[in-house]
Structure formats: structure tokens, C-alpha cells
Amino acid sequence: MTGYADDLALAHRLADAADAIAAARFRALDLRVESKPDLTPVSDADTAVEREIRALLAEERPDDGLLGEEYGATPTSGTRQWVLDPIDGTKNFVRGVPIWATLIALLVDGRPVVGVVSAPALHRRWWAARDAGAYAGPDAARGVPIRVSQVGELADASVCYSSLGGWEQAGRLEPVLQLMRDSWRSRAYGDFYGYMLLAEGALDVMIEPELSLWDVAALIPIVTEAGGTFTDLAGRPVPGAADISAVASNGRLHSDILGRLGQPAAH
Known part of the structure; x- marks a missing residue:
């Protein structure tokens, strides 16, 4: 226990x-x-x-x-x-x-x-x-175990994001658009919901460019205990004070997603 x-x-x-x-x-x-x-x-x-x-x-x-x-x-x-x-x-x-x-x-x-x-x-x-x-x-009395998916290729993956405007402000709009083009499916469920669908294995990747600690703290144990991976855009563990980015995945796709999002565009 x-x-x-x-x-x-x-x-x-x-x-x-x-x-x-x-x-x-x-x-x-x-x-x-x-x-x-x-x-x-x-x-x-x-x-x-x-x-x-x-x-x-x-x-x-x-x-x-x-x-x-x-x-x-x-x-x-x-x-x-x-x-x-x-x-x-x-x-x-x-x-x-x-x-x-x-x-x-x-x-x-x-x-x-x-x-x-x-x-x-x-x-x-x-x-x-x-x-x-x-x-x-x-x-709490009627819970069942949940687990992330086993999808291993982006071409077979369902990708979730928050909003394109946020990614544009972060200077990463084009990499995110290309990520969507290369995936099997993309949807913007937004907020907590994409992360929970990820933890259940209903989708494979969830990304957001800017969050606060209260937006992600409860999500991290659920995703990781379901077998997923949760980092910021640099691949670091997420908790921090403010301006947090989030890349959550089933783990198998994580390094590929981080590499594709790359560095922000120069302004």
C-alpha cells in the first residue's frame, strides 16, 4: 500500500x-x-x-x-x-x-x-x-486501473494540444503544425482533459507551451503512474514556479516529440 x-x-x-x-x-x-x-x-x-x-x-x-x-x-x-x-x-x-x-x-x-x-x-x-x-x-469507490497506450510511431499517434495561439506566441507554431501533419490524428481538447485521455490510453501525446504549477501538479502523478512521461519542452521534470511548458506522452513517443518541437523561432 x-x-x-x-x-x-x-x-x-x-x-x-x-x-x-x-x-x-x-x-x-x-x-x-x-x-x-x-x-x-x-x-x-x-x-x-x-x-x-x-x-x-x-x-x-x-x-x-x-x-x-x-x-x-x-x-x-x-x-x-x-x-x-x-x-x-x-x-x-x-x-x-x-x-x-x-x-x-x-x-x-x-x-x-x-x-x-x-x-x-x-x-x-x-x-x-x-x-x-x-x-x-x-x-473513489469505483475506480479501475488506467494505462497509457503502446503506440510507438507518430504516424499512428493521436496528438492533443491546447491552442495554436499559445504555440504561435511561444515561437513554435510551425513545428507544432508539422507534428500534426505527421500524426495520425490531432485534436485540441485542452486543459486537464487531454492529459487524462492520455493516461487512459485514448490518445498518445499532449502538449502545452505555457502553464502554471496549479495547472499541472495534479496531472503529473496520474500520467506517470499510468506509465507515461511528463516533462517540459527541454525534457526536464516539470514542477516550477511559473511559465511551465508541458510535453506528456505514452513514453515511447517522447524523445521524438521533444526533437520535433525543437527550439523557438527567432523573432
Whole structure:
């Protein structure tokens, strides 16, 4: 049994609380949406979910640190930090698109060791803990093991990405377009969903040029425990403070994808 079983169980309870709040506000006629300083939207559901999880963690793990998208970091002198995205896919949420989720991760010594991704509008949850495998199902009681695909050639691979605009800003649009041309299929599912489909073996590659820690921390244990590989564009382990890039794959395709994306174009 994993050494993080209690933390994973707690993460499921946090996700249950988040689901109850967010699902009740999804497609609500009185949903309040504002713009943050970076002009991205934030709804009253985002802030309510984060406040609830912060309150629960203050009771259950008062000595642990916490980083959340909406309210920043709670410092700690320890080596444990929870990382939270209350609603990943807020733009989908506010438009009534059901592809959104709460992302909950635990980092120990800066490494993600527990991840839970809960998407109540899809009736789906994914989770993993270090050395314990990855699972998916409608809830924690009905999970089944998941595994990445065995596709070994890009010509046979399904490639997922976030948005072409982001890759254009990163100076890598042409390599990404060529990657799509050379693959069997390409789709832009975006946000957490592409990574979870990768972990389930439904697609083979997921790439994004710019993210924050709360966008990826919960995804990494799930992808890697499912047998996949998760790095930045330089092939390094992902966790960092900001401006994170992500290349996730079934592992067999990883070096090929990194080589194809190459260096950004000169401006």
C-alpha cells in the first residue's frame, strides 16, 4: 500500500466537497464572473471551491503549505505543499461546456506525489499516488486501473494540444503544425482533459507551451503512474514556479516529440 494512502483519501474528500459546490453553480443563471488582472475569467465557483478546500486543509493538515490559483500561497517551513486549481477550464465552465475539473495535488520536497482530477459534469474522476498506480472512475469507490497506450510511431499517434495561439506566441507554431501533419490524428481538447485521455490510453501525446504549477501538479502523478512521461519542452521534470511548458506522452513517443518541437523561432 502506498505511503500516501491517507493523503490520497483526503484529496478525494476535498474533491467531493469541491464537486458539491462547483456542480451546483454550473450553468447557474446567477453565476458571477469577473476578470482577473491577467484578463482571465474567475467565477464565484472558483473562489468558493478554493475557500472550502483551504478551510478543510487547515483542519486536516494545518502544518502543510498550500498554493491555490485564486488566493496564492500559504507559507510553511515543512516539505509538504498542497497545490490547487479550484476550476481548471473556467472558460468552459462559464460558457456551459462540461469539460472542467478541480485539480488537487500534494507535493513533497517539490515533487508531485498525489494527484486527483475531478470532473463532476463528466461524471469522471482520475487519481494516483506515487508507486500506487493510476485509476479512473465515477468516484473513489469505483475506480479501475488506467494505462497509457503502446503506440510507438507518430504516424499512428493521436496528438492533443491546447491552442495554436499559445504555440504561435511561444515561437513554435510551425513545428507544432508539422507534428500534426505527421500524426495520425490531432485534436485540441485542452486543459486537464487531454492529459487524462492520455493516461487512459485514448490518445498518445499532449502538449502545452505555457502553464502554471496549479495547472499541472495534479496531472503529473496520474500520467506517470499510468506509465507515461511528463516533462517540459527541454525534457526536464516539470514542477516550477511559473511559465511551465508541458510535453506528456505514452513514453515511447517522447524523445521524438521533444526533437520535433525543437527550439523557438527567432523573432
